[in-house]
Amino acid sequence: MWTKSTSDWREHRIAAYNAGITLFYAMQNGTAPPAGMEITPLPDADQVHATNGSFRQISGAPDAPRITIVPILPDTANQITGAPVTLAILSPSLTYSLADLPRRNGQTGAETLGAITRKLATFCSDPFVVARMGDADWVEIVGNTVWGCDVAPPDLRILAALLVVVATGILLTVVLNLHSSFLSFADQLRNRRRVGGPTRYEPYGPQELQEIITAVNSYLEIEREQLASRAAVLSGVSHDLGTPATRLRLRAALIQDGNLRRKFETDIDSMTGIIESVLTYTNVEMGAEEPRNLSLTSLLEAIVANYQDVGRPVTLRKGNDVIVRGGKSIFMSRQGYGVMSNDRDIVVVGRPVSLERAITNLIENALKYGRSATISLEADAQSATVIIDDEGSQSSATEIEDMLAPFQRGENTKTIDGHGLGLTIVATIAKLHGGKLSFEDTPAGVSARLDIQRS
Template identity: 75%
Template sequence: MGPALVLAALAIGAGTLWMWTKSTANWRAHSTDAYAAGVTIYYAMQNGTAPPDGVSLSPLPDADQIHANAGTFRQISGAPTAPRITIVPILPDVANQTTGAAVTMAILSPSITYSLADLPHRDGQTAAETMGEIIRKLAVFCSDSFVLARMGDAPWVHLDGTAVWGCAAAPPDRRLLAGMLGIIGVGILMTTALNLPSTFSTFAGHLRNRRRVGGPTHYDAMGPLELQDIIAAVNSYLEVERDQLAGRAAVLSGVSHDLGTPATRLRLRAALVQDPELRRKFEADIDKMTGIIESVLTYTHVEMGAEEPRNLSLTSLIDAIVANYQDVGRPVTFRSANDVIVPGGKSIFMSRQGYGVFSSDRDVVVSGRSVSLERAITNLIDNALKYGRRATVSLETNAHTATITVEDEGSQSTAADIENLLAPFQRGENTATIDGHGLGLTIVSTIAKLHGGTLSFEDTATGIAALFTIQRD
């Protein structure tokens, strides 16, 4: 599409240039012909020679001669109705004053009063050349004028030259059309040039949000050839990535399934161990082994983003999760958010700026994966309970994002220490007393990225706050 538009713009540009050049040449030729006709008319009036082609010189009738001598040109028969009158005196040549005579012209135009100040004038310009310039002006400014002239005291004559300076004799002026076509061509080129980076940016935005919004696994080629090559490469990469993730999940699922039977046998055999302490250790190792496998499977499924996003109430989801913990006596609370005050625009009717208030009781709706979000919030609450005495959950939103904050109380770690545990299988120094496999925060961080957000931590006066931020749309 882009190359076609460029070719179309170039074709329009070439057509515009040809049309402008052709019209300019035609008007220049028309002007030159009118000038030559004016020079010939002067000599025809002076010497009685033949007028130029397309021009006739007709003496006025006696009644009209009286009106012309009196200056009442509007009373002459054949004159336009309510014309604008331009009187043009042409002095005789300086070198020919003995035989030449002044020429007086009366131009009666239906719509134009001709300006004489802008007529070309040079030293030594002859009277014939001056009349040529006047006839040129008549030809350039189309108005179908009624032209009278006399030389000296000779009778007035009617100069009928509509074939030379009339509106019908003027060539078509396509320069305005050429200018409009030129603007259209420039507009096409500018639109193509401006849309080119926009096309790349649009595709980059779609690709950036692909996993967050459950986008397609294949993109149709669009835009310029360079972008089509990029899209083809991205499609190839996505296919390889999808196959790798599917293969990884299949392998882990197979390993989990295959280890299920020996793990069951180990449990049965561990039950036969007479030593209670040794039996407990066997069972703990078996539980740890199966827990690691299940954690890896959970991480892989989250990374694949198999769950389709949908609109859900984040407020209701958090409230239900917190209620489940409270039902079993765990110290988890949901802290209500503060009302949001939004400054309003200034008004010409008030000296102070207004504002709007959004109640904290409002329902926060997001587009997301409910199971993944529930797993992320649960993991953060579990971590807060493991490393502290209680967990407090809160929700803050704006027009674009929603931030779930989980604060613990009594944790001895710092935010920097927790940031280092985001990589897979990274655990803190107190692994001997805290259960886990090192994938909880990694899963939460992956879920945040799937929703266009981030996972970060902050130190508080009582412990650590985990900030789980996601995009709302």
């Protein structure tokens, strides 16, 4: 469209240029004017007005016109002296600029007049044109068939540019929507376990994204089947071991040697405890519990109260207030600050049974390896952190973090009951809630930090 319009206008301007050259020789030699153009002498009264420069007084001139006077010097090429031409262009809306007219040595008057008619054809204003060759009479030049608005080709370049802008906007929208679709699915997949996402996703968006979603659905199905099979096997093993374990307990009770009887009973308890721990870990991995809104403050208060009821040294400490930095403003040269009190009720989206198990495991570890456990809660708009500080623990934060892998136990835990899955279960629950489990050394012992996302 742009090329066709440009080509049509180029041909239109070339035709106007050629008509101007023919018009010059028609005025000079009295030959026929270009096709479609007329040269008409002005009446006597208008001759006087034109000679005096009162072009607005000429009959047929537009009301309140803008006047452009174009002097064309006589030809001097080949020692032939021609007559000058004076051109007066009366336009209802335009004053034509002469600065961009071509000028060169040896340029003829015909070429100059051709350049003027080409300029008239460039603008759509239907001018009123009078001219005079030397001292001859003034004539009116009617050339609307050459430079008039009706004969100008349609200029589709603006429409073409508009269509390009619209097409670019559509393309950018499609690209951004495509980008947004991939990011949206990635976010859903990233938070699937934390927020209890669907077991499968409906394919949507472009073909590439649909293929990815289909592949993800296949992977999730295989993963669920593997976890379900693992849990079924472990559950079956636990059930099948129940009967022989009971028989062993009954037979161990018949052993007269008390020391030997206690060793048998300890081995039986260890065996059943390992199976139950593995089952718990597998159930946590499967994320079977649905997340919901819960008060983390109330959950901690209930857990601490249960320990205090049986005389365990577990206390709940008030958390520190959170300093919140305000947003920037064009009316202030610095950012403001606010205080978020930790006395308020902290609500999170989580799995209450899993969170209770994780917090209880951390408290039990603090009591096993230290003398007491102090619980506190810190929260901001994005996350909440449950902090369990022990007192008197001989392990460092680095040593405890090395025991996050399954069945890993420290050197100082040989005489303490456990199976090496407690911290692994807590770390899995933390990841299930979009957070993590970490440890820090404190002057009194070690501090465990369970971070979870609030929404």
